[in-house]
Amino acid sequence: MKYSVHRFDINMTKDQSKLEQFLNRLEGEVVAIIPNIRPKFMLMGATAVLDFLLIVEKVGREES
Numbered sequence: 536m537k538y539s540v541h542r543f544d545i546n547m548t549k550d551q552s553k554l555e556q557f558l559n560r561l562e563g564e565v566v567a568i569i570p571n572i573r574p575k576f577m578l579m580g581a582t583a584v585l586d587f588l589l590i591v592e593k594v595g596r597e598e599s
Contacts, residue, residue, distance in 0.1 A: 538566065541590045554588075563594040 543557060558565065569589040575582050 536593055537595045539563070539592045539594050541592065543588045543590055545585060545588055547585055558590075561590075561592050563592040565590060566593050567591040 541557075541561075543554065545554060567590075569591070571586045571589065572583050573586055575584045
């Protein structure tokens with residue numbers, strides 16, 4: 536199998552349609568979507584922030 540990994544920078548509050556368009560343009564099968572989440576410290580405590588998604592796409596079969 537051959538795979539391709541795409542990085543998708545995202546702002547979860549306003550990029551839903553961009554993500555949808557990106558996924559619909561992919562030609563292969565989406566195998567996994569891996570979020571990159573980092574802690575963010577604020578005055579009232581800590582929270583988590585999503586920076587980007589890694590999207591793993593199966594693009595074809597390896598010929599033997």
